[in-house]
Amino acid sequence: MAFRISTKGRYGLRALIDLAAQNGDRPILLADIARRQGVSKRYLERLFTQLRSGGVIRSVRGAAGGYLLARNAAEIRIVDVLELLEGPIRPADCTGRRGDDCRRREKCVTYELWRDLGEAIRAKLAGVTLEDLRRRQTVLDEAAVQSFEI
Numbered sequence: 001m002a003f004r005i006s007t008k009g010r011y012g013l014r015a016l017i018d019l020a021a022q023n024g025d026r027p028i029l030l031a032d033i034a035r036r037q038g039v040s041k042r043y044l045e046r047l048f049t050q051l052r053s054g055g056v057i058r059s060v061r062g063a064a065g066g067y068l069l070a071r072n073a074a075e076i077r078i079v080d081v082l083e084l085l086e087g088p089i090r091p092a093d094c095t096g097r098r099g100d101d102c103r104r105r106e107k108c109v110t111y112e113l114w115r116d117l118g119e120a121i122r123a124k125l126a127g128v129t130l131e132d133l134r135r136r137q138t139v140l141d142e143a144a145v146q147s148f149e150i
Helices: 008-021 030-037 041-053 078-086 108-124 130-148
Strands: 057-058 068-071
Touching: 008 030, 008 041, 008 068, 008 078, 008 130, 030 041, 030 068, 041 057, 041 078, 078 108, 078 130
Parallel strands: none
Antiparallel strands: 057 068
8 A cells, every 4th residue: 555645635634625715704615625626526526525524624504605714724634634634644554542452562663763764754744734724825826927928
């Protein structure tokens, strides 16, 4: 099994960055996010259900309805989003949350390697917020616009 973030994590994170970029004053239609991100609206609906249940976003019903971030983008850690969408971040099955998922743990030199790698990945993702990524995306978008100007 390769360690990788699936489309759930990648598309969900892109959709959240898009939502954060809309300034959060008014609800944003999921169809608009799906169009901008080139992702199926139906797929995003499933992801947004998980994100809403996890308290990352909230929905507003009605004619002016849509989605908003449930809290400030600077308070939303990427590790929390990815674990909500993907499950626990573990480079190997033997490094489960309980710590007793591997009966060979005491005799296996690679157990510590995988555990430490998982902790390093979690720490890196915990140090990045949705606001950090929104800012980086804004810089990339501005650079792309400037490169097309004549």
